[in-house]
Amino acid sequence: MTRTIWDSSVGKKTVMAVSGLIMLLYLVVHMLGNLKIFFGSGEFNHYAHWLRTIGEPFMHYEWTLWVIRVVLLVAVIAHATSAYQLSRRDIKARPSKYVHKRPRASYATRTMRWGGIILGLFIVWHILDLTTGTVHPGFESGRPYQNVVDTFSTWYGNVIYIVAMLALGLHIRHGFWSAAQTLGVGSRTRDRALKTIANVLALVLTVGFISVPVAVMTGVVS
Amino acid sequence: MKLTLRVWRQKNADAEGAMSTYEVDGISSDMSFLEMLDTLNEELILKGEDPVAFDHDCREGICGACSLVINGDAHGPERTTTCQLHMRSFKDGDTIDIEPWRASAFPVIKDLVVDRSAFDRIIQAGGYITAPTGTAPEAHATPVPKPDADYAFEHAECIGCGACVAACPNGAAMLFTSAKINHLNVLPQGAPERESRVLDMVAQMDDEGFGGCTLTGECATACPKGIPLMSITNMNREWLRATRKAGKR
Secondary structure, X not given: XXXXXXXXXXXXXXXXXXXXXXXXXXXXXXXXXXXXXXXXXXXXXXXXXHHHHOOOOOOOOOHHHHHHHHHHHHHHHHHHHHHHHHHHHHHHHOOOOOOOOOOOOOHXXXXXXXXXXHHHHHHHXXXXXXXXXXOOOOOOOOOHHHHHHHHOOOHHHHHHHHHHHHHHHXXXXXXXXXXXXXXXXXXXXXXXXXXXXXXXXXXHHHHHHHHHHHHHHHOOOO | OOEEEEEEXXXXXXXXXXXXXXEEOOOOOOOEHHHHHHHHHHHHHHOOOOOOOXXXXXXXXXXXXXXXXXXXXXXXXXOXXXXXXXXXXXXXXXXXXXXXXXXXXXXXXXXXXXXXXXXXXXXXXXXXXXXXXXXXXXXOOOOOOHHXXXXXXXXXXXXXOOHHHHHOOOOEOHHHHHHHHHXXXXXXXXXXXXXXHHHHHHHHHHHOOOEOOOOOOHHHHHOOOOOOOHHHHHHHHHHHHHHHHHXXX
């Protein structure tokens, strides 16, 4: 059955849909957790520490976090690999363009591929910036509140983050609805509800994530 | 009406093609688009030039033979087939771009004619039902609920013209394949091959080199018969169901 799924264009789309929904679920939790920054450094840092102790004493320190990380890593790889292979197939299936050009599809639909690449690069930067601190001069492990304020005190930190979050909103807007179609749960009666959920998710996640750099820039969080 | 036509000319499958410009005069707004091309071809033949090759058959909008991407739209600006498109949709002095369907699974044979036999092979893979031949069966022997009959008919309207593939930025044949699958899968007559039909036809579709669906909706917008985009959703559901069932066996 695995072979059937991976060999088929419909099956690969299923992989994209499922991995995308896993990441989307994570993003909702991640965004809500980020909002704790508005309650001050004590609560935010305590929350960050709690993330490492979830499931104790059954789970060892950071085990739950690592389980989540592995699931996400698998989801990202599955999503990107199937996106790459499907895109290759799509481009090969339509090698010559029409001479007469006309605007096609919505902005969110047309930017799925570029948006996805931007998001992939962002994830790498985001981890190097706020998890490992590799590209973050003055990074202090165990002090996430200070690190976040530090990142959003630089112009490039804000630009990278805000651009990526706008790309995320567009990606989710088309991606969530598309996932529903791929998994066959869309129908005429549900279409409006699915499109509304997609738009609300896109808007709430984008606004929620961007509120943090905006708060640092305006001095609400410092 | 006087028109400027820019038409894709290509001698054969292996030749390089290019857009050629022609002027046509004396076009009536009551003419169909194909009659306008007939007028052009008569002039070309009189001048001793090679007429423009294009596909056509019934000219009633029901056979699926005609094609043409007109000003970037499959079957032109109206939601109908090219043969049922009339010159009243254009203005005197217009420049009209005419191109063949573009997809690697639909190679150009000559000028505006493409090879659509990939569709035939998708049908051969499962677009049929197993039924005893002979005299016509008693019409009421197999009851079909009215909503199912309507649903089947909506999809049976597909004439297999390939406009969905031409309009799709990925050259995907999902709308065609889903129309054929949904048409038969909902009916009791199609039930015995319900799973193998969707698995085999989707596999054949992939083998023919069509692209995948990114849900841009271009196909359903171009379809002269109004096959809905949701048809693809239903095919995906059928495919997942069949894959799950095949996995259990």
